[in-house]
Amino acid sequence: MIARYTYPAMALHWLMALLIFIAFPLGLYAHELPFSPLKLQLISYHKWLGVTILGLLLVRIIWRLTQTPPALLATNWQRHAAHAVHGLIYALLLAIPLSGWLMSSAKGIPVVYFGLWQLPDLVSKNKELGDLFKELHEGLNTGLLALVVLHIAAALKHHLIDKDNTLRRMLPF
Amino acid sequence: MKKLFYTLCLLGLTSATYATEFTQIVPAKSSLTFGYKQMGVPMDGKFGQFTAQMRFDPAQLTTAQARIDVNLASIDTGSSEANEEVSGKLWFNTRAFPNGQFVSSSVKALGGNRYQTFGTLTLKGKAVPVSAIFTFKPDGATAIFDGTFVLKRLDYGIGEGIWTDISTVANEIQIGFHFIVNAGAVKK
Numbered sequence: 001m002i003a004r005y006t007y008p009a010m011a012l013h014w015l016m017a018l019l020i021f022i023a024f025p026l027g028l029y030a031h032e033l034p035f036s037p038l039k040l041q042l043i044s045y046h047k048w049l050g051v052t053i054l055g056l057l058l059v060r061i062i063w064r065l066t067q068t069p070p071a072l073l074a075t076n077w078q079r080h081a082a083h084a085v086h087g088l089i090y091a092l093l094l095a096i097p098l099s100g101w102l103m104s105s106a107k108g109i110p111v112v113y114f115g116l117w118q119l120p121d122l123v124s125k126n127k128e129l130g131d132l133f134k135e136l137h138e139g140l141n142t143g144l145l146a147l148v149v150l151h152i153a154a155a156l157k158h159h160l161i162d163k164d165n166t167l168r169r170m171l172p173f
Numbered sequence: 174m175k176k177l178f179y180t181l182c183l184l185g186l187t188s189a190t191y192a193t194e195f196t197q198i199v200p201a202k203s204s205l206t207f208g209y210k211q212m213g214v215p216m217d218g219k220f221g222q223f224t225a226q227m228r229f230d231p232a233q234l235t236t237a238q239a240r241i242d243v244n245l246a247s248i249d250t251g252s253s254e255a256n257e258e259v260s261g262k263l264w265f266n267t268r269a270f271p272n273g274q275f276v277s278s279s280v281k282a283l284g285g286n287r288y289q290t291f292g293t294l295t296l297k298g299k300a301v302p303v304s305a306i307f308t309f310k311p312d313g314a315t316a317i318f319d320g321t322f323v324l325k326r327l328d329y330g331i332g333e334g335i336w337t338d339i340s341t342v343a344n345e346i347q348i349g350f351h352f353i354v355n356a357g358a359v360k361k
Contacts, residue, residue: 040211040212041341045211110215115213116213128282
């Protein structure tokens with residue numbers, strides 16, 4: 001009998017993982033494109049994904065606060081490391097969409113979710129601020145990439161080398 | 174002497190009230206703006222350089238006329254990337270067509286301080302009839318003209334090739350003008 005996360009927690013984890021794995025390369029790719037309708041479309045999709053991730057994160061935080069997750073199968077230092085990485089990933093999943101939203105506002109291109117619902121601007125248009133938030137958005141994403149690599153490496157290490165149930169806790173099978 | 178003084182006053186009053194023709198636009202205080210939707214996002218921008226020759230006297234609309242020339246390369250869409258793009262061949266092609274031009278043919282009163290002007294807008298060598306509704310607010314020797322109209326960019330071939338996709342950049346462009354115009358010489 002494996003002590004697993006709840007199904008909603010699993011669903012939120014894997015859905016967000018999927019969306020992040022789409023949004024991240026989409027942002028990188030769109031940024032490199034020459035100014036074109038395709039670029040404008042992809043950047044819009046990237047923003048919509050970001051808003052979706054932010055919304056799911058809020059649901060996930062609420063869910064997490066009302067549940068007790070299954071215990072970590074690890075030594076003391078690993079537990080501390082895991083908690084630290086999880087905490088940092090949560091912080092970045094909040095900070096990254098917000099920095100993108102701030103960047104959109106500062107660049108004078110408001111976020112309109114699915115082209116239908118306009119989000120309020122967080123700051124007024126300001127080129128310097130826009131460039132600053134762009135740097136911040138990129139920097140935070142580099143940090144997320146490093147943490148996610150660490151997170152996946154640790155999960156695989158537990159699964160393949162330690163052969164324990166760490167990864168299965170987040171899987172329904 | 175007294176009589177002459179009163180006559181002059183009366184003349185002055187008359188000209189200020191009824192025969193003032195507004196002709197001298199103040200470019201530094203005037204603006205020419207546009208708005209459009211890009212992926213459902215409301216965007217706006219402006220043209221920095223334009224000149225206007227106009228005559229407008231609300232008491233004599235038959236003589237009213239306007240000719241506005243816009244330096245299309247003076248566009249500011251809000252980002253340097255987009256400014257560069259819209260000056261290019263697929264958009265305004267400013268090298269071949271540096272100016273846009275509106276020439277009025279008539280003005281009609283809509284009641285109150287509202288008027289409508291009819292005319293021709295030429296962009297990129299294509300002349301299309303347009304009409305704009307504006308308000309006229311005189312204040313002594315200066316008047317404020319505020320108006321808007323909608324143009325369809327594809328009527329002028331603005332945004333060709335990949336940019337004809339109007340689901341990305343909308344076809345409808347809202348043009349707004351805010352002109353501060355001083356009174357010219359008083360008519361005899």
